[in-house]
Amino acid sequence: MAELMAPGRRETPPSMVERMTLILDAFNGPSARLTLEDVARRTRLPRSTAHRILDQLVRQRWLSHHSYGYGLGQRALGLGGRDGGHGKIREAAAPLLHELQVTTGLVAHLAVLDGAEVFYLDKLGGRLATSVPSRVGGRAPAHSTALGKAMLAWLEPEQVDALLGPEITRLTSRTIGELGTLHQELHRIRQRRGLAFERGESFPGIACVAAAIRGAEGPVAGISLVGDVRAPLENVAPLVVTAAREASQVLFPGSAPARHESTGRGTARARRPAADRPSDRECWSAETMNRLLAVDGRGDWM
Numbered sequence: 600m601a602e603l604m605a606p607g608r609r610e611t612p613p614s615m616v617e618r619m620t621l622i623l624d625a626f627n628g629p630s631a632r633l634t635l636e637d638v639a640r641r642t643r644l645p646r647s648t649a650h651r652i653l654d655q656l657v658r659q660r661w662l663s664h665h666s667y668g669y670g671l672g673q674r675a676l677g678l679g680g681r682d683g684g685h686g687k688i689r690e691a692a693a694p695l696l697h698e699l700q701v702t703t704g705l706v707a708h709l710a711v712l713d714g715a716e717v718f719y720l721d722k723l724g725g726r727l728a729t730s731v732p733s734r735v736g737g738r739a740p741a742h743s744t745a746l747g748k749a750m751l752a753w754l755e756p757e758q759v760d761a762l763l764g765p766e767i768t769r770l771t772s773r774t775i776g777e778l779g780t781l782h783q784e785l786h787r788i789r790q791r792r793g794l795a796f797e798r799g800e801s802f803p804g805i806a807c808v809a810a811a812i813r814g815a816e817g818p819v820a821g822i823s824l825v826g827d828v829r830a831p832l833e834n835v836a837p838l839v840v841t842a843a844r845e846a847s848q849v850l851f852p853g854s855a856p857a858r859h860e861s862t863g864r865g866t867a868r869a870r871r872p873a874a875d876r877p878s879d880r881e882c883w884s885a886e887t888m889n890r891l892l893a894v895d896g897r898g899d900w901m
Contacts, residue, residue, distance in 0.1 A: 618644060618652055623661065623675060632668040663714055665762065672713075685711065688812070688820045689720050691849040695842040696723050696822065703835050705826040706731045708809075712750045712818065715763050717741050720820070731825050732802055739801055742767050742781055743774045745809035749795035750818040751781075752788040753811055759785070773799045793843070794836055798828050808832040810843035814851040822846065 625633060625641040633641070639649040653669060656662040663672040689709065696707040706724035710717040716738040724731060733739070741747025742763060751759050760778065769776040775784060788795045793813075798806040809823035822843045824835050 615652075618642075618648065619656065619661075622649065622652055622656065623671075626662075626669075626671050626675075632665075632670050634668045638669065665714070665758075685720055687850065688846075692721065692812070692820070692822060692842075692846045695846055696721060699822070699824060699835075699838060699842055700724065702838065703824055703826075705824040705830065705835065706733075708733065708746060708807075708823045708825060709820060710746045710823070711820045712741060712747065712762075713738070715741055717744055717747045717750075717821070727826060731805060733825075740768070740770065743770050743797070743801045744823075745795040745797040745807040746821040746823045748781075748784060748788060748797070749793060749809040749811045749821045749823075752785040752793065752795065753813055753818045756782055756785075770801055771799055771803055775800065792840065794840060796832060804828055806830055806832055808836050808839050810840045812843050812846045812850065814847065819850065820846070 621642045621644065622638055625638055635646065635650055635653065638644075638653060639646045642649060644652075653662060653664075657664045657669070657672070660672040660674045662675065663670050688711065692709045696709055699705075700707040700723040704727070706722065706727050708719060709721040710719045712718075717740075719733055719735055719737050719739075722728070722731075722733055722735050739747070741751055751762075754762075759782070763778065763781075765778070767776060767778060767781065768774075775781045793810045795809045796807065801807075804827065805825060806828045807823050807825045809821050811818040812820040812822065822839055824832070824839055826832070
């Protein structure tokens with residue numbers, strides 16, 4: 600008892616609800632990022648107790664856990680109108696999604712990366728909407744979607760490994776099921792100026808093309824067009840890239856998106872675009888599109 604009442608310490612709250620509330624209160628804003636040590640210090644809870652409760656809060660999506668620490672999760676951010684900046688992203692992308700959908704007739708998506716999953720913020724579709732098994736507020740494994748791969752491509756490889764874990768699951772026979780293969784695909788996406796594709800990796804018969812909305816610190820969201828596997832996605836790919844770039848300019852005026860280049864060890868590092876490099880704003884000729892959208896020996900989009 601004397602130890603519990605010693606100066607500088609306080610008795611651990613007896614109720615689990617009190618302990619959870621103490622931990623959530625330690626996050627002083629939607630963008631707050633805390634390590635386990637930060638949480639234990641701020642709450643004065645034993646480190647083992649804080650770790651156990653943090654794990655439970657992550658499983659219930661009150662918190663999210665990334666390589667850079669813990670942050671408020673979807674449930675916490677949804678309370679009191681706190682959406683972690685999603686409102687601004689939706690506002691910036693809304694007219695672009697509408698234009699994409701009207702122009703192409705395909706289903707347009709807006710999503711963010713939440714751990715190992717994509718979280719859908721918006722979905723606009725015409726007659727195809729009901730045939731695409733996605734919904735606003737829904738989730739999908741990031742590695743099996745073009746949206747997820749478009750955003751993962753602009754993270755460091757170590758971040759990707761930390762988010763996805765040592766094993767990734769296959770949803771269909773076409774889903775990438777190994778981290779090594781996924782990293783090869785992410786490298787190809789960077790070589791294609793951020794264009795990501797998937798055909799039947801999430802659901803049989805569904806195809807998708809996507810690009811990430813990026814700021815100086817990396818990807819913040821992704822925009823995609825979805826249709827039947829027979830849809831000529833190569834024709835609409837430049838529209839998706841343009842929409843993502845314009846959304847980036849609205850959200851981050853005057854900020855150049857981070858770029859990555861491969862090192863000799865197969866990793867990637869961020870770099871600023873040099874003045875003499877081709878700009879994303881250049882028009883893509885048919886020859887350029889053919890090079891960017893190269894197919895492998897099996898005729899699959901890579």
